[in-house]
Amino acid sequence: MRPHVTINAxxxxxxxxxxxxxxxxxxxxxxxxxxxxxxxxxxxxxxxGIGTMLADDPSLTVKSGQLWSERKKRCGSEDPARxxxxxxxxxxxxxxxxxxGESERIIAVCENAPESRVEALQQQGARIITTGEKQVDLxxxxxxxxxxxxxxxxxxxxxxxxxxxxxxxxxxxxxTYIGAIILGGDGAPTLVDGAxxxxxxxxxxxxxxxxxxxxxxxxxxxxxxxxxxx
Ligand SMILES: NC(=O)c1ccc[n+]([C@@H]2O[C@H](COP(=O)([O-])OP(=O)(O)OC[C@H]3O[C@@H](n4cnc5c(N)ncnc54)[C@H](OP(=O)(O)O)[C@@H]3O)[C@@H](O)[C@H]2O)c1
Numbered sequence: 001m002r003p004h005v006t007i008n009a010x011x012x013x014x015x016x017x018x019x020x021x022x023x024x025x026x027x028x029x030x031x032x033x034x035x036x037x038x039x040x041x042x043x044x045x046x047x048x049g050i051g052t053m054l055a056d057d058p059s060l061t062v063k064s065g066q067l068w069s070e071r072k073k074r075c076g077s078e079d080p081a082r083x084x085x086x087x088x089x090x091x092x093x094x095x096x097x098x099x100x101g102e103s104e105r106i107i108a109v110c111e112n113a114p115e116s117r118v119e120a121l122q123q124q125g126a127r128i129i130t131t132g133e134k135q136v137d138l139x140x141x142x143x144x145x146x147x148x149x150x151x152x153x154x155x156x157x158x159x160x161x162x163x164x165x166x167x168x169x170x171x172x173x174x175x176t177y178i179g180a181i182i183l184g185g186d187g188a189p190t191l192v193d194g195a196x197x198x199x200x201x202x203x204x205x206x207x208x209x210x211x212x213x214x215x216x217x218x219x220x221x222x223x224x225x226x227x228x229x230x
Contacts, residue, residue: 002142003044003153005170007162008036010177011191013217017159020185024056027179029215034064039175041067043080043154045106045145049161050086057092059100060156079103081150085161087135089117091126098124106145108136138164163194166204171224174206180216 010027011017018025028036040046046060060082062068068078081104082097089109091097097105107121110132118128131140145153155165165171176191197203205225212219 001146002139002170003146003150004172005142005153005155005165006039006043006173006175007155007157007165007171008039008175009157009162009191010179012179012181012183014182014184015190016183016185016188017157017191018055018189019183020187022051022055022187022189025183027181028177028217029179031215032177032217032219035177035214035219037063037067039154040080041071042152044150044152045081045083045154047083047085047153047155047161049158050084050090051160052156052158053084053086053091053095053097055158057096058156059096061101061103077103080154081106083108083145083153085136085138085141087113087132089113089121089128091121093120093124098126108141110134110136138168138170142170159189159191159193162192163196166192166224167194167197169204169224169226171204173209174222174224176220176222177214178217178220 009017010032012027041062048058061079062071072078079101083106084091085108087110089107091107105126106129107126108129108131109118111130112134122128129141129144131137206222207225209221209223
């Protein structure tokens with residue numbers, strides 16, 4: 001058993017989610033920003049990889065006051081739980097997730113994570129989930145999250161985490177906002193990086209659920225198919 005997993009990302013017309021400098025860049029506009037905030041407000045938890053945590057330092061909180069108070073009435077907490085996939089417990093102790101919002105912070109680490117770092121994160125109030133020997137075991141993590149009552153999980157990047165989730169069959173839906181911009185760059189992260197599939201018989205198949213013009217770009221909603229494409 002695992003949560004329903006939805007990946008959300010904004011990418012350039014050439015498929016990049018950042019520049020080669022791997023810093024946060026604005027790809028979408030205000031309407032998409034509101035859509036993402038709404039998705040976040042309706043998720044039980046939001047997840048990022050440590051690469052995104054170190055690059056962007058996101059707080060992963062709900063930004064709109066209205067969504068915030070509606071959520072509080074609905075489920076008692078203003079924000080979804082914040083989860084970082086961080087094998088070696090490298091999440092900075094002064095990260096924005098510790099400074100902003102009251103909801104739970106969950107750091108998923110592996111068995112090799114330095115004990116002193118794990119303890120320091122616990123002292124910051126983080127719940128630690130340990131799965132996997134050298135890297136976080138995402139399937140194991142998903143079962144633990146489900147057991148904690150997390151039924152809906154929104155994943156906000158980045159490229160390496162997205163690859164693991166898609167290639168392990170742990171993603172159910174993908175929202176991609178495609179912005180009217182070209183970023184280029186061999187070293188710039190794309191929606192899904194990682195090792196990649198060897199050919200299209202192995203590739204993850206998608207079904208297009210909807211497409212909508214938004215800001216100066218387009219929002220695509222994909223369902224990830226259980227079967228491989230042929
Ligand atoms: N445009 C957008 O919507 C958007 C959204 C998010 C991020 N971004 C961009 O994406 C970039 C960051 O992406 P990234 O690929 O460098 O980092 P990432 O996917 O956020 O994090 C990857 C890291 O997670 C850790 N990890 C632990 N267990 C893992 C597992 N089983 N599978 C995969 N990863 C695991 C690994 O580090 P350890 O082994 O050390 O744990 C890995 O290097 C930044 O440039 C950021 O700005 C863009």
